[in-house]
Amino acid sequence: MSFGKGCHLHLIDGSAFIFRAYHALPPLTRKSDGLPIGAVSGFCNMLQRYVEGNAGGDVTHVAVVFDKGSHTFRNEMYDQYKANRDEMPEDLRPQIPLTRAATEAFNIACKEIEGFEADDIIATLACRAREAGGRVTILSSDKDLMQLVGDGVEMLDPMKNRRIDREGVLEKFGVEPDRVVDVQALAGDSVDNVPGAPGIGIKTAALLINEFGSLEALLDRAEEITQPKRRQTLIEHRAQIELSKRLVQLDCGMDLPFTLDDLEVREPEPDTLLGFLAEMEFRTLSKRIADALGAEPPVVMDTDPRGTEVEGPAEVPFTPEAYECVRDMDALQLWVERITERGYVAVDTETTGLNEMQADLVGICLAVEPGAACYIPVGHKAGGADDLFGSYALIEGQLALDDVLALLKPVLEDAAILKIGQNMKYDAKILARYGITVAPIDDTMLMSYAMNAGLHGHGMDALAERYLGHTPIPIKELIGSGKAQITFDRVDIDTATRYAAEDADITLRLWQRFKPQLHQTRVTTVYETLERPLVPVLAAMEMAGILVDRQVLSRMSGAFAQKMAQLEDEIHGLAGEKFNVGSPAQVGEILFERMGLEGGKRGKTGKYSTPADVLEDLATMHDLPARILDWRQVSKLKSTYTDALQDHIDPDTGRVHTSYLQTGASTGRLASTDPNLQNIPIRSEEGRRIREAFVAPEGKVLLALDYSQIELRILAHVAGIDALKEAFRDGQDIHAMTASEMFDVPMDQMTPDIRRRAKAINFGVIYGISGFGLARNLRIPRSEAQGFIDRYFERFPGIRGYMDETIGFAKEHGFVQTLFGRKIHTPEINAKGPGAGFAKRAAINAPIQGTAADVIRRAMVRMPAAIAGLPATMLLQVHDELLFEVDEEAADKVIAVAREVMEGAAEPAVRLDVPLIVDAGRGANWAQAH
DNA sequence: GTCATCACG
DNA sequence: GACGTACGTGATGACC
Numbered sequence: 039m040s041f042g043k044g045c046h047l048h049l050i051d052g053s054a055f056i057f058r059a060y061h062a063l064p065p066l067t068r069k070s071d072g073l074p075i076g077a078v079s080g081f082c083n084m085l086q087r088y089v090e091g092n093a094g095g096d097v098t099h100v101a102v103v104f105d106k107g108s109h110t111f112r113n114e115m116y117d118q119y120k121a122n123r124d125e126m127p128e129d130l131r132p133q134i135p136l137t138r139a140a141t142e143a144f145n146i147a148c149k150e151i152e153g154f155e156a157d158d159i160i161a162t163l164a165c166r167a168r169e170a171g172g173r174v175t176i177l178s179s180d181k182d183l184m185q186l187v188g189d190g191v192e193m194l195d196p197m198k199n200r201r202i203d204r205e206g207v208l209e210k211f212g213v214e215p216d217r218v219v220d221v222q223a224l225a226g227d228s229v230d231n232v233p234g235a236p237g238i239g240i241k242t243a244a245l246l247i248n249e250f251g252s253l254e255a256l257l258d259r260a261e262e263i264t265q266p267k268r269r270q271t272l273i274e275h276r277a278q279i280e281l282s283k284r285l286v287q288l289d290c291g292m293d294l295p296f297t298l299d300d301l302e303v304r305e306p307e308p309d310t311l312l313g314f315l316a317e318m319e320f321r322t323l324s325k326r327i328a329d330a331l332g333a334e335p336p337v338v339m340d341t342d343p344r345g346t347e348v349e350g351p352a353e354v355p356f357t358p359e360a361y362e363c364v365r366d367m368d369a370l371q372l373w374v375e376r377i378t379e380r381g382y383v384a385v386d387t388e389t390t391g392l393n394e395m396q397a398d399l400v401g402i403c404l405a406v407e408p409g410a411a412c413y414i415p416v417g418h419k420a421g422g423a424d425d426l427f428g429s430y431a432l433i434e435g436q437l438a439l440d441d442v443l444a445l446l447k448p449v450l451e452d453a454a455i456l457k458i459g460q461n462m463k464y465d466a467k468i469l470a471r472y473g474i475t476v477a478p479i480d481d482t483m484l485m486s487y488a489m490n491a492g493l494h495g496h497g498m499d500a501l502a503e504r505y506l507g508h509t510p511i512p513i514k515e516l517i518g519s520g521k522a523q524i525t526f527d528r529v530d531i532d533t534a535t536r537y538a539a540e541d542a543d544i545t546l547r548l549w550q551r552f553k554p555q556l557h558q559t560r561v562t563t564v565y566e567t568l569e570r571p572l573v574p575v576l577a578a579m580e581m582a583g584i585l586v587d588r589q590v591l592s593r594m595s596g597a598f599a600q601k602m603a604q605l606e607d608e609i610h611g612l613a614g615e616k617f618n619v620g621s622p623a624q625v626g627e628i629l630f631e632r633m634g635l636e637g638g639k640r641g642k643t644g645k646y647s648t649p650a651d652v653l654e655d656l657a658t659m660h661d662l663p664a665r666i667l668d669w670r671q672v673s674k675l676k677s678t679y680t681d682a683l684q685d686h687i688d689p690d691t692g693r694v695h696t697s698y699l700q701t702g703a704s705t706g707r708l709a710s711t712d713p714n715l716q717n718i719p720i721r722s723e724e725g726r727r728i729r730e731a732f733v734a735p736e737g738k739v740l741l742a743l744d745y746s747q748i749e750l751r752i753l754a755h756v757a758g759i760d761a762l763k764e765a766f767r768d769g770q771d772i773h774a775m776t777a778s779e780m781f782d783v784p785m786d787q788m789t790p791d792i793r794r795r796a797k798a799i800n801f802g803v804i805y806g807i808s809g810f811g812l813a814r815n816l817r818i819p820r821s822e823a824q825g826f827i828d829r830y831f832e833r834f835p836g837i838r839g840y841m842d843e844t845i846g847f848a849k850e851h852g853f854v855q856t857l858f859g860r861k862i863h864t865p866e867i868n869a870k871g872p873g874a875g876f877a878k879r880a881a882i883n884a885p886i887q888g889t890a891a892d893v894i895r896r897a898m899v900r901m902p903a904a905i906a907g908l909p910a911t912m913l914l915q916v917h918d919e920l921l922f923e924v925d926e927e928a929a930d931k932v933i934a935v936a937r938e939v940m941e942g943a944a945e946p947a948v949r950l951d952v953p954l955i956v957d958a959g960r961g962a963n964w965a966q967a968h
Numbered sequence: 969g970t971c972a973t974c975a976c977g
Numbered sequence: 978g979a980c981g982t983a984c985g986t987g988a989t990g991a992c993c
Contacts, residue, residue: 621991622972641972649973674974678988703985707977714987717976725975749977749984802983811983872981883984887977891985917977917985 041298043171045098049160050196051178052104052148055084056137058197060130068319074129075318078136082315082323084196085144088177089306090330097175099167099301102141103159106150108846109839112285119285122231126850128868135851136318139558143314145306147296153843154292157182161288164191166298181210182230185218185288212244220253223283234282235275237267253283308333313554354408356508361539362412363531365435370414370442374449376406382456383449384546385476387465388538390417390525393712394467395581395688395695399439400527401534402446405542408550413535416442419527433531443472450476458482460498460545463573463700467581479573482545485552487701488565492853492863492884496701502544505551510544511537564860567947568892569700571899575912576698576708578902583693584715584913584921590731591680598676605669612662619669622648629656629663651814675719679728686713698915705884706860706891707917716916720968732964739926739960741910742967743936744919746955747772748890749804755951756857756885757840761833766952773797779833780826799830803837804886806879841882848881856888857948858896893954894918897943904939908932921964933958 041047059080066076085102112119126134141148149159157180164174164186172190176183179195184207187193193202200206207215211222224243226234238246246263250256257276263269272279308331315324316336328335337353364370377383384405389397398417405411416439419430449455451474459465462481469476486496494500502508516529516537526534556562610616613632617624626646630638635656641647650670656663686694694713702709710716718732719725734740750772754762765775774788777796783789795816802812809824816823831838845867848854853863862884866877894915901912901920909925910932920940924932940956961967 618991620989623991643971645972647972670974674989677990678975682988699986702987705985707985709986711987714976717974717987719975721976744977805984806982808982810981815983875980875982876984879983880985887985890977919977 041099041167041170041172041301045167045170045172045298046096047163047167047172047174047298047301048092048097048100049163049174049176049178050088050100050102050146051156051160051176051180051183052102052137052141052150053156054178054180055081055102055196056130056134059084060127060133065129070319074133075136077130077133078140078318079320079323081137082140082144082318082320085140085146086323086327088196089144098303099172099298100303101147101149101163101301103156103163104138104148104150105154105156107153107843108850109843110153110155111289112155115284116281118231118233120230122228131850131868132852139314140318143306143311143558145304145311147301149296151292151295154289158289158292159294161186161290162292162294163298163301165290167191170298172298182222182227182286182288184210185215185222185286187215211240213247217247217252219283219287220247220256222286223253223279226282227286230285232282232285233275233278235271235279237271242268253279306331310554310558312336314558317555317558356540356543357409358511358536358540360409361535361543363535364412364414365437367437367441367445370437370445373404373406373412374445377404377449377455378452380406381454382406382458382480384411384458384542384549385450385462385465386459386538386542386545387468388413388526388534389468390527394464394471394697395583395691397468398527399468399472400525401538402442403538403542405539405546408547409543411539411543411546413539414442415531415534417527418529418531418534430528436531439472443474447474450474453478456480458545458549460501460541460548463577463580466573467577470577470581477574479570480549480553481570481573482548482552483701484569484573485549485556485565488561488569489552489555489559489861490863491701491706491861492704493865498541498544498548501548506544506547508544510540513537559861561859561861564858567899568706568858568860568895572700572895575898575902576700579912579914580695580697582911582913582923583688583691583695584923585692585733585735586683586687586694587731587733588684588687590733591684591728594728594731595676595680595684598672598680601672602669602676605665605672609662609665609669612660612665619666620673622646625666633660633662635660635663671722671724675725675728679719679725680731683713683728683731696914703891704862705888706856706862706895707887708891708915715914718964726965729965729968730963734923734962737926738923739929739962740913740964740967741922741924741929741933741936741958741960742919742964743922743933743940743956743958744916745890745894745940746957748893748918748954749886750800751950751952751954752857752886752889752893753804753837753840756889757834757836758951759834759836763951769955773800776800776830780829795826799826802827803830804883806841806882808875808879844882844885845878848877854881854884856885856892857944858889858892860888860892862888890918893943894920894940896947897940900939900943901936904935905932908935910936921967929960933960 056077060077063076063080065074066079067073068075138148151159160176160183167174168190174191176193177196178193183193187207188204195202204215207218211218213221221240221243224235224238225240226232246256247253250259257272260269260272312324312328312333315327316338319338321338324338325335386403387399388401389399391397400417401413401415403411403413415436418433418436420433421430450457456478457476458480461483462479466476483496486501499510502510516533517524517526556565606619609619613628617628623645625648626638629635630646638646650667653663653667688695696710696715697712699709699711719728751766754766761779765772773796774785774793777783777788777792778785780796781792783792798812798815807827809820809827812827813820813823844854848864848867852865853861855861864877864881866873867881898915908931909928911923912920913923914921922932937956937958941954944950959967
């Protein structure tokens, strides 16, 4: 129904509801984890009473409106606005987002707009509804809203159940509703810290307004006032009074990203609502609402006295003995039928190792419902030590691998059957080597990451423990650890069945739990666009690998070994004794005790600390620390790169296959392991040469495309820094521009040193700058560094605001968000002590780093389709860079296509105020491509 | 296994 | 007024 005559709109002041609920109830906590939940409970009860009370009434549209952000346009006018408000109580803060979730669960429109008070949204909606000819009831007792009353707009105090109409307002303010702001402007408001006119309260104000007709008339004709004191006050404080009026005047003309029609009353969806209530563990309310909806009351988890969750009666217990070991094709066929009927299955593979390029399949597990899981052994072996040839033979009674795969392949590739895994990339890569392309997939690890990044890890053991109250069988119990470790194919089949099938069972249970939560926590888009589709892309990159020239590395290793030996002799000579240069403890001992150099600081283990910057300072006084630094550099390059990389060259492909952790970094960045190809040296000339070992095969070239200054560009956008935006749009040297602005040096007189300082500050801002950090980085006194920062904030206003808003948001919600909606939780943000400093800086950095990470993820997801048909393969991602291997002739074409994808990756979801620019290079090796 | 160090963005 | 600080990662060798 389109909103118009005959419609009745209810506007609920959500923030007022929350505070009422909070103060009305004792501090309840959720049993299972101690989460404070009192206000949410009260809030839900109020919503339920509201819904019951209006059943069958004439209300056609309704919205619950909340405040959002601590900084509003009123703070721009008057920085003291609401400045005397107490901090939100610690135990209320985590409940705030839950009240939003509660509103959604009741299927009531939930509205909030960053940087606006609920009152302004309510005012705008009320005005629009009135203009459209409808009726409005505002459920609140806030006197600030009384200015809206009249012409079909009423208020209702939900606590006292008292209507407030024109008479009610007259009674309270002594004037008509349209003059309420005038009275408030004069009387001020100590709660909101609106100054008003000193010495004038509501009574006097009403008297004056009624006499002169309006505030403006009163102020213009203030000379006519007979009482000298009053006259003087009004004349003297005219500006303050006018400011007060602007502060109390509600904004009826906001731009809203929704219409009245969007607020139409909707029936709650029983599953969603009851699911939410069960999650909150509200037993009584769940029952009441289930009755009202005519639905089954949900099972609410119960807890034991230690606070760990145990399953409610409806949960299926874990019974490893019940898992089926599939040993004949008929049994397997039955599983295929069960899966096909259901349309989804949890899958887990067991292999001989963790390297997907080398490991062999040992067995496959399937689960279709809690407790119903099977294990299909295909590669268990026995024999060995006592065997004449030291070889192993397949154990009897297992299905043939080929038969199993032939039967499962159609299921695993069936577009109508969802395959659920925990870290599905691993299983997909294994199965890919057996000719199976697993799709479509869901991944519980990624679901957990999308919902809870920053809160906890996302490995299966941690998730099972936390969400199922179950400790899985540790793999160590099967294969041992250390030197005595065996491979999974040597594990006894019955034992393997209990362990392996349990993993599939757990995965299925986690999936059932997480699936509805994605929506409730509003990360469905993140999961569906940034996580799920990335899995096959990363799998393909990892399997492609990059060609590494062993000879180049080996030669470098040799040269490094010589150099180290030389340096070692020199170092021992300078020190006058032999010691282990690789031992920081011994280095500290030599430098600070034997040689008596100044400035030794002990770390928490009591040993001297000898990091590079300390040694660099000492290097001005003595040759020894300088040589130690040289040694360390060479040692690092040799051990971590030229030696270790050779061990990672795959014997079959001759290439290096890294593994990307999609859930490794809380910000949304990837992490690379085994080996880490995201930290190959580039900054030092010597280290950079290691990149010459990363090569393209004959006839091909490597392409490197990297985003230029992406994090600074995102900062300019999110903090709304016009000067930075303009500089980026004009393609200026951003650090030089910053330097020019800060140090008043014209661009044509810029020196490298001034630019260097500005660059450090630009980066510092992204990291949540501190005077201490900048001072250390630039090696200048702390006071000077602080001066730079102050000037930066002065010259680029908006940065400060961004930082404060971000920290405020984190304190209120417990997380921050990227432009694409990724959540990064900041559980330490309300801690006190040094942890709070860390958390604040991390909170400032996370949306910037995370948005950049989202952008390149979007580019990666789109890339395969964009370069399909071109002779090109995407090989590596290094945070802001993508590396490709392409046929030489196609290089130009691929650069053009890939650049377009990368530069347009934010769109259409986000339209940045600054262009994203991608630089490209090509060459026979990675060093040249840069 | 933890710490210190250092490689990258 | 003191605290103790740049953000995010992974690999290595030393040492317990």
